[in-house]
Amino acid sequence: MHTLTRHVRFSISPFLPQQDAGSNAFASKPSPKGLSMFFELAVELTGEVEQATGFVVNVSNIDEKVREFAVPVFAQELSENFERQEIIGLAKVAELLGLVWEQLADRFGRARLTKLSLKLDPFRTLSIDSRDFKMVYFTEKFEFSASHTLWNNNLSEQRNLEVFGKCAHPTGHGHNYVLEVTVGKEPGRDGFCISELEETVDQQLIEILDHKNLNVDIAEFKDNNPTVENIAVFAWNKLADKFGQATLHCVKVWETERTYCTYFGRQPSD
Numbered sequence: 001m002h003t004l005t006r007h008v009r010f011s012i013s014p015f016l017p018q019q020d021a022g023s024n025a026f027a028s029k030p031s032p033k034g035l036s037m038f039f040e041l042a043v044e045l046t047g048e049v050e051q052a053t054g055f056v057v058n059v060s061n062i063d064e065k066v067r068e069f070a071v072p073v074f075a076q077e078l079s080e081n082f083e084r085q086e087i088i089g090l091a092k093v094a095e096l097l098g099l100v101w102e103q104l105a106d107r108f109g110r111a112r113l114t115k116l117s118l119k120l121d122p123f124r125t126l127s128i129d130s131r132d133f134k135m136v137y138f139t140e141k142f143e144f145s146a147s148h149t150l151w152n153n154n155l156s157e158q159r160n161l162e163v164f165g166k167c168a169h170p171t172g173h174g175h176n177y178v179l180e181v182t183v184g185k186e187p188g189r190d191g192f193c194i195s196e197l198e199e200t201v202d203q204q205l206i207e208i209l210d211h212k213n214l215n216v217d218i219a220e221f222k223d224n225n226p227t228v229e230n231i232a233v234f235a236w237n238k239l240a241d242k243f244g245q246a247t248l249h250c251v252k253v254w255e256t257e258r259t260y261c262t263y264f265g266r267q268p269s270d
Helices: 059-084 089-103 157-168 194-210 228-239
Strands: 001-012 037-047 112-121 125-131 134-149 173-185 248-254 259-263
Touching: 001 059, 037 059, 059 089, 089 112, 089 125, 089 134, 125 228, 134 194, 173 194, 173 228, 228 248, 228 259
Parallel strands: none
Antiparallel strands: 001 037, 037 112, 112 125, 125 134, 134 173, 173 248, 248 259
């Protein structure tokens, strides 16, 4: 069984009765005429590879179906909202994703639609997933800078250098970490409050870690190597029960552009 994900980019202007089709799908299709709203919808499909083609689904078919059936859902809402002049909150966006799911679910032959993710901006994403369709998932990125040294006192100096390499330098080294926090909430309940989530993450985690020597300033890392794996666990423990009706789903910590760790912990009540 394979999982294929296609990111489809499109732009919608609420000022125009008809969108410009455009020709650059990598950037945006439909394309903007001046100022417009940019969308990126990630479509995840799961299925077997067809022997004749080597495809789960031809990605051009995914593009076609999204533009035919999903884009009008967003275009209609933006057009009507422009007249009503109402805020399109996250609860409404989740509702729109549900409508898009209904439009796309049976469009890909034997492949099964398993996830839709809408990028709200470069740092925030809203998702629905067939594995837990009762939940809507919101993801936001944060950043912090910190230094660390990787060393195990139970190992010899030579062995530490073999295992940790440059990371074992005694004066440490720094990273500009990126943290992704994903929370889940049942549709229909009170909507996500982004500002409250941001304040919680900032106060409960970022202020603790930012511009710190993790080995020296953080008690949990004095005898526990501050690897990206352990930082992810630390982040989970600090945030797990802090979001009210929303449930922490996972945390992802990027140490570099090529290295990250995702941790799915358990709620304290489990």
